[in-house]
Structures are given as structure tokens and as C-alpha cells.
Amino acid sequence: MxxxxxxxxxxxxxxxxxxxxxxxxxxxxxxxxxxxxxxxxxxxxxxxxxxxxxxxxxxxxxxxxxxxxxxxxxxxxxxxxxxxxxxxxxxxxxxxxxxxxxxxxxxxxxxxxFFRRLTTDGVLWGLIMTNVAVFMLWNVADTKFMVKNFMISVENIKHGQLHTMITNAFSHRDAFHLFSNMVGLYFFGSSIGQTFGPQYLLKLYLGGAIAGSIFYLVYQAFIAPSVESKPGRLSHSQVPALGASAALNAIILLNILLYPTSTIYLEFFVPVPAYLVGVFLIGNDMWKVWKGNTEISGASHLGGAAAGALAWLSKRKGRFGRF
Structure with missing residues (x-):
């Protein structure tokens, strides 16, 4: 009243x-x-x-x-x-x-x-330092703990480790793998952050990580048993994966779709048109899926690329900021 x-x-x-x-x-x-x-x-x-x-x-x-x-x-x-x-x-x-x-x-x-205070450099260096910290954690923490919490696998998801769909994108065990991913993240991520803002860059990284995890889980659960031999003593559902490659692929592919005629320097020296790099990346990952994943998961990379493609399509429809 x-x-x-x-x-x-x-x-x-x-x-x-x-x-x-x-x-x-x-x-x-x-x-x-x-x-x-x-x-x-x-x-x-x-x-x-x-x-x-x-x-x-x-x-x-x-x-x-x-x-x-x-x-x-x-x-x-x-x-x-x-x-x-x-x-x-x-x-x-x-x-x-x-x-x-x-x-x-x-x-x-x-x-x-908090989100208003974010900057592109702040997000990039935050992601890089988080990846470096998890890399160092592999050297001091218990291996079983790291596998359960920082690697993605069908077995982990069955046991409720849903957070690994994101944490695996911050996890590396090989120094060169970490270095190459972080260099690509810095250069391509700077372009996305300056164009659409740091908050969008962070969302795209996480979205690419989740999409890569979903594609990897689907591949290991339904496709791998028919195209790959049994990986040693582990079943396909127990094979884990890690790395920021899927999240990075989302950022790279969005850059390529936005600026297809730009020049990308492979190995810092070889100039190649961006659209050719995109064709090579997608074709290479599809070939890995067709022949069976070895040490590198083509399915996970394709998941990240799919997230980048969806972001580009939403930009064309005028909904880019709602990713």
C-alpha cells in the first residue's frame, strides 16, 4: 500500500x-x-x-x-x-x-x-602469466592431481571434473609448446583486443577453449575408436589432452576472417597471405582427424576454429559484442 x-x-x-x-x-x-x-x-x-x-x-x-x-x-x-x-x-x-x-x-x-578497468595488455599478460604459472606447477605438484585438474579427457568429465574444459587451455608440459602458443596469443590477441576490447578478447579465449574441449570429447568418445588403434594400455576415453591451441585457433581464425588479405610472417620471416594460412591450418587439422590424431589433436583445433568462425558470423549479423 x-x-x-x-x-x-x-x-x-x-x-x-x-x-x-x-x-x-x-x-x-x-x-x-x-x-x-x-x-x-x-x-x-x-x-x-x-x-x-x-x-x-x-x-x-x-x-x-x-x-x-x-x-x-x-x-x-x-x-x-x-x-x-x-x-x-x-x-x-x-x-x-x-x-x-x-x-x-x-x-x-x-x-x-572491474571489467571497465581491463586493458588489452592487461588481459594478454594475465593469460600469459597464468599459462606460465600452470607450466611451473607441473614441475612441483603431484602428477595425478595435475592430470585430474588440468587435462581434458572423457574419463575426467565422467568423474565430474567439468572445470578441465577450461583449465586445460592454460596447461602446458612442453616449454616450446608454451612459447609458441604465447607468442601467437600476444600478436593475434593484440589485434582482437585493440579492435573489440579486452573483455571480448577474454571471452573469445575462453569460448575457444570450451569449443575445443567439446570437439575433443566428441572425437575421443565416438570417432577415435573407429579410426585409431587402442592407445597402449589406455582406452580412448582415458587419453588426456592439454594446451592453449584451441583458444589460440579461435583468435587466429577470427583475425584471418576479418583481414584475409593481410600478411602473416611464418617463423617471423616468411610472408604469407592470411587466407592461405587459414586454408592450411583448417586443412591440416581436418587431415589429422581423418587419419587419426597422433600427438596433436586436430579435433580440438577445429573446435577452436569453429568458435572463431561463429564470432565472425555474429559480427556480420551485427551481434559481435554479444559473444
Whole structure:
């Protein structure tokens, strides 16, 4: 009833209050109806819950009132109610019953603030240092622990190790494998980050990692038994994989699809058109899948490439930022 009464008063004032120039906010002065209004509203609604007070004081809660003409802009409305709340806090005790709404709003604000502070270099170096840290962890931690938590396999997924679909993309045991992936990540990731922002770069890396894991699991569960011989004493479901190649493939392929006529220097010296590099990468991975994966998982690479292709298609449809 108190919330409905508040809305009624706002509507009544919007209809009966003196006219306000809605075109020029500079002409708005502390009119006679505003000051009595906010003083009266605080005394009458001092027992409202915190969520109700927030709806009265925030621009979103005043949207209907603004549209009806009570306030010329949301800025004026915010200033009026904010000052009223501060002036009346000591005079009118407010009972806060609902703390969850403001707590969730505060958490959401902190999360947004964190993402706004991200930079392309910060994301790139964060990813690189995480990969290096996991590489060093392989030398000091228990091997069984690392296999269960930093390698992807059908067996791990069956035992509930779902986090390995992401953690395997930060895991390397070979120094050259780590070095080559991180060099590619830095150069191609810089282009994506500068074009679409650091938050998108991070999402694309994680999306490529998950897509690569899904393709690898499908291959090991359904395709490998028919095209590969049994890998030693392990079954196909027990064969693990690791590496950032799938996540990197998503970033590389998106770069190639966006700039197909650009030049890529293989081994830092050989100039090759980007579209030819893309054809070679996809063809090579498809050949590995056809002949059976050896030490390098073509299926996982194709999964990362598929994520990059989907990102490119969403860009063509105007939804690139919603990846």
C-alpha cells in the first residue's frame, strides 16, 4: 500500500503541479512544488523498505514520472531525491528490511567496474602469466592431481571434473609448446583486443577453449575408436589432452576472417597471405582427424576454429559484442 501511495502522489503532482519547461533544463529552478514534495515524501514514506526507497531515488524508478512531465531530466530528479534523502536521514528513521537488493546491486557495480578497468595488455599478460604459472606447477605438484585438474579427457568429465574444459587451455608440459602458443596469443590477441576490447578478447579465449574441449570429447568418445588403434594400455576415453591451441585457433581464425588479405610472417620471416594460412591450418587439422590424431589433436583445433568462425558470423549479423 505504501508503494502504491507513493506512485499515486508522484502521478498527482505530475498532473497538477505547475508547468515546467521540458526543453531547457537550465530554466528549472527550485519551484514551490518540489521542496514541499520531497519533504512530505520522506516523512510519509520513512518506513519504506530499502528497495522501495531505491526505486524512488534512482532514475529507473522515476522513469514513469519523468515521462509524465514531473521532472525535465533524470539528473534533476536524482538530485532532488538524493538531497532529500540526505537531509531527512537524521529526522526520519528508515527501517531497512530488504538488504539483498542493494547487496546484489553493489556486487553488480563492482563487477562492471572491474571489467571497465581491463586493458588489452592487461588481459594478454594475465593469460600469459597464468599459462606460465600452470607450466611451473607441473614441475612441483603431484602428477595425478595435475592430470585430474588440468587435462581434458572423457574419463575426467565422467568423474565430474567439468572445470578441465577450461583449465586445460592454460596447461602446458612442453616449454616450446608454451612459447609458441604465447607468442601467437600476444600478436593475434593484440589485434582482437585493440579492435573489440579486452573483455571480448577474454571471452573469445575462453569460448575457444570450451569449443575445443567439446570437439575433443566428441572425437575421443565416438570417432577415435573407429579410426585409431587402442592407445597402449589406455582406452580412448582415458587419453588426456592439454594446451592453449584451441583458444589460440579461435583468435587466429577470427583475425584471418576479418583481414584475409593481410600478411602473416611464418617463423617471423616468411610472408604469407592470411587466407592461405587459414586454408592450411583448417586443412591440416581436418587431415589429422581423418587419419587419426597422433600427438596433436586436430579435433580440438577445429573446435577452436569453429568458435572463431561463429564470432565472425555474429559480427556480420551485427551481434559481435554479444559473444
Amino acid at each position: 505504501r508503494r502504491q501511495l507513493g506512485v499515486g502522489l508522484l502521478t498527482k503532482i505530475a498532473r497538477n503541479g505547475p508547468s515546467i519547461n521540458l526543453i531547457s533544463p537550465k530554466s528549472v529552478s527550485p519551484s514551490s512544488f518540489l521542496i514541499p514534495f520531497y519533504r512530505r515524501s520522506l516523512s510519509e514514506y520513512s518506513t519504506l523498505s530499502r528497495s522501495h526507497l531505491w526505486k524512488l531515488c534512482c532514475p529507473n524508478g522515476l522513469r514513469g514520472t519523468i515521462q509524465n512531465g514531473a521532472f525535465p531530466t533524470s539528473l534533476v530528479a536524482t538530485r532532488v531525491f538524493s538531497s532529500a534523502l540526505l537531509q531527512g536521514r537524521g529526522k526520519f528513521p528508515v527501517t531497512f528490511r530488504n538488504r539483498r537488493s542493494l547487496a546484489s546491486f553493489s556486487l553488480d557495480s563492482r563487477r562492471r567496474s
